[in-house]
Amino acid sequence: MSVASVADLKVGSAAWIERTTLSAVETCRLAQLELARNDERFFSLEADLGDFGGFPFRDEFPGRSIDFGIAEASMIGAAGGLSLRGKIPLINTFASFGLMRACEQVRLDLCYHKANAKIFGTFAGLQAGFSGPTHHSIEDIAIARAFPNMTVIAPADAVSAYWATLAAGHHPGPVFVRLAVDVTAQVYGEDCPFEIGKGNTLREGGDLTLVASGLTVVAEALGAAKILAGEGIEARVLDLHTVKPIDRELLAQAARETGLLITVEEHTIYGGLGGAVAEAVAEEAPVPMRILGIPDSYAEYVGPYPEHLRRYGLDAAGIAASARQALAARRER
Amino acid sequence: MALTNASELPQSDRWADLRDTAQALRHHIVHMAADSPGAHVGGSMSVTEILTVLFFDGVLHVDPSQPKMEGRDYLIFSKGHASAALYAALAERGFFPVEELKTYKQMGSRLAGHSLKSIPGVELATGSLGHGLPVGNGVAMAGKYDGLPYRTFVVLGDGECQEGSVWEAAMAAAHYKLDNLVAIVDRNGVQEDGPTEQIMALEPFADKWRSFGWEVREVDGHDVEDLSKALHAVPFATGKPSLVLARTVKGKGVSFAEHAHSWHYGKLSSEQRERALADLGPQPVRGGRS
Numbered sequence: 090m091s092v093a094s095v096a097d098l099k100v101g102s103a104a105w106i107e108r109t110t111l112s113a114v115e116t117c118r119l120a121q122l123e124l125a126r127n128d129e130r131f132f133s134l135e136a137d138l139g140d141f142g143g144f145p146f147r148d149e150f151p152g153r154s155i156d157f158g159i160a161e162a163s164m165i166g167a168a169g170g171l172s173l174r175g176k177i178p179l180i181n182t183f184a185s186f187g188l189m190r191a192c193e194q195v196r197l198d199l200c201y202h203k204a205n206a207k208i209f210g211t212f213a214g215l216q217a218g219f220s221g222p223t224h225h226s227i228e229d230i231a232i233a234r235a236f237p238n239m240t241v242i243a244p245a246d247a248v249s250a251y252w253a254t255l256a257a258g259h260h261p262g263p264v265f266v267r268l269a270v271d272v273t274a275q276v277y278g279e280d281c282p283f284e285i286g287k288g289n290t291l292r293e294g295g296d297l298t299l300v301a302s303g304l305t306v307v308a309e310a311l312g313a314a315k316i317l318a319g320e321g322i323e324a325r326v327l328d329l330h331t332v333k334p335i336d337r338e339l340l341a342q343a344a345r346e347t348g349l350l351i352t353v354e355e356h357t358i359y360g361g362l363g364g365a366v367a368e369a370v371a372e373e374a375p376v377p378m379r380i381l382g383i384p385d386s387y388a389e390y391v392g393p394y395p396e397h398l399r400r401y402g403l404d405a406a407g408i409a410a411s412a413r414q415a416l417a418a419r420r421e422r
Numbered sequence: 423m424a425l426t427n428a429s430e431l432p433q434s435d436r437w438a439d440l441r442d443t444a445q446a447l448r449h450h451i452v453h454m455a456a457d458s459p460g461a462h463v464g465g466s467m468s469v470t471e472i473l474t475v476l477f478f479d480g481v482l483h484v485d486p487s488q489p490k491m492e493g494r495d496y497l498i499f500s501k502g503h504a505s506a507a508l509y510a511a512l513a514e515r516g517f518f519p520v521e522e523l524k525t526y527k528q529m530g531s532r533l534a535g536h537s538l539k540s541i542p543g544v545e546l547a548t549g550s551l552g553h554g555l556p557v558g559n560g561v562a563m564a565g566k567y568d569g570l571p572y573r574t575f576v577v578l579g580d581g582e583c584q585e586g587s588v589w590e591a592a593m594a595a596a597h598y599k600l601d602n603l604v605a606i607v608d609r610n611g612v613q614e615d616g617p618t619e620q621i622m623a624l625e626p627f628a629d630k631w632r633s634f635g636w637e638v639r640e641v642d643g644h645d646v647e648d649l650s651k652a653l654h655a656v657p658f659a660t661g662k663p664s665l666v667l668a669r670t671v672k673g674k675g676v677s678f679a680e681h682a683h684s685w686h687y688g689k690l691s692s693e694q695r696e697r698a699l700a701d702l703g704p705q706p707v708r709g710g711r712s
Binding site for chain 2: 152153155157158160162163164165166167168169170171172173174175176178193194197198201202
């Protein structure tokens with residue numbers, strides 16, 4: 090991606106999408122540049138995982154670009170220190186390393202101190218595919234969500250990732266944004282409403298609600314809705330890009346109006362989107378739920394990313410199958 | 423009335439005054455460890471002169487009436503378990519009333535066993551070890567970027583230096599030439615489970631820091647004159663972070679707690695309080711020489 094080549098294009102337009110190649114990590118970095126150009130408080134922090142087609146931030150703002158080498162605790166701690174001085178660190182690394190290797194630095198130096206720091210975690214979920222469980226990140230939402238003061242965002246595609254990054258930059262306090270390196274399916278175009286804490290209804294439907302969050306699976310949920318529509322089942326689809334704070338109002342409405350919620354996430358089924366939705370719905374409008382994600386296991390199977398999704402039933406066909414089963418179970422009750 | 427800057431006194435009075443201040447802080451620590459459910463006695467007693475020279479000898483540029491004053495030096499007290507010593511120093515320096523020390527670890531108090539971020543004079547909540555130096559790097563980096571003259575002082579325990587994050591940060595501080603950063607290690611030689619060299623050896627400790635790119639000075643951490651000369655001489659080298667390796671005694675000043683890992687943490691009984699106070703001698707009348 091050439092950063093300069095998209096400067097004059099409308100974000101999310103066909104030409105912009107073509108040039109940005111729809112990789113969320115690249116559009117996130119594009120937005121980071123935008124933040125830095127407009128506000129000198131923004132710093133870019135790296136831990137030796139920053140080369141996604143060059144270093145445009147480092148090239149343009151060398152004084153505000155700090156690489157800590159392979160030392161996440163050092164990086165996150167320093168982010169806490171920078172934020173004590175009013176800087177806004179934009180922390181870039183893999184989701185698993187940023188949140189788990191440096192977990193306690195995130196907890197104390199960022200979250201307890203309400204540091205105005207943003208963590209952009211790439212390779213979230215199973216996107217690292219062939220790389221194996223060391224690089225899969227399937228617990229990050231649960232961990233990030235448990236920290237007081239933390240905002241947790243999982244954008245649905247590269248366009249959404251751009252707006253999520255800008256929103257995170259302007260949102261006071263610590264924010265974790267879940268990203269991926271590969272090109273992922275497009276959900277949004279020029280019209281991409283993004284407000285932290287406010288989910289988007291992508292498709293109306295009254296038979297059940299698919300609640301999805303994150304790259305790939307939101308698009309897969311839309312695909313599942315299309316399959317189900319062919320069978321006469323109308324599924325509502327919500328993009329819950331902000332897992333914390335969760336959009337309780339939108340969820341309660343969907344629960345009341347459709348009576349069945351199925352959450353879809355590329356994350357362990359414990360404590361992620363499914364947990365967050367269950368917590369809200371149980372209090373607001375209890376209805377049957379299904380939580381689709383990765384069962385209590387590490388993905389040792391060696392294979393490409395799409396195959397991982399298929400095996401866990403997180404592709405459109407798998408989501409549609411779960412929806413059918415859940416509807417059948419509800420009819421039997 | 424507390425003295426705040428012994429460095430303005432004649433040399434003959436200056437060191438005596440600082441020694442008095444350190445003993446006054448120790449008296450507070452003894453009472454905090456006796457009146458509360460317990461305190462980290464050993465590490466509080468060993469770090470007393472370090473805090474005394476930082477706060478009462480004109481090293482730290484801070485203003486208790488404006489704890490967040492722009493341009494202040496930053497003190498990051500990474501060995502946060504020794505909060506009794508930090509609170510005693512902050513109170514005597516005027517960041518909050520000395521009377522408030524009585525509320526140490528009492529219900530509803532802000533003086534928690536490990537410092538809360540809301541306490542005046544506390545820049546970073548510490549207690550979990552290995553956090554101070556990475557955060558100190560960030561504060562120092564911001565100062566370099568902004569071209570501001572403030573300094574960042576980080577006080578570490580020696581056992582704390584078994585944490586890997588300390589060495590990650592040590593590497594980064596040297597790599598980025600943070601000569602506005604000063605780390606002071608309270609080398610009391612004893613950690614919770616026993617002597618550091620038995621639990622997890624740190625020596626050759628000074629050489630480790632040197633090899634990581636720091637300019638090191640070793641001092642007697644209970645000799646206020648030695649400490650003062652070192653802390654007024656930072657940075658020791660242009661373009662390098664400074665490390666003061668302060669040789670101290672765990673539990674210093676309280677005979678039964680000296681060198682005793684069992685007094686890493688504890689509550690003083692009333693009898694132990696009396697013995698400790700007898701060891702320390704009469705509470706100095708602070709500021710009496712001014």
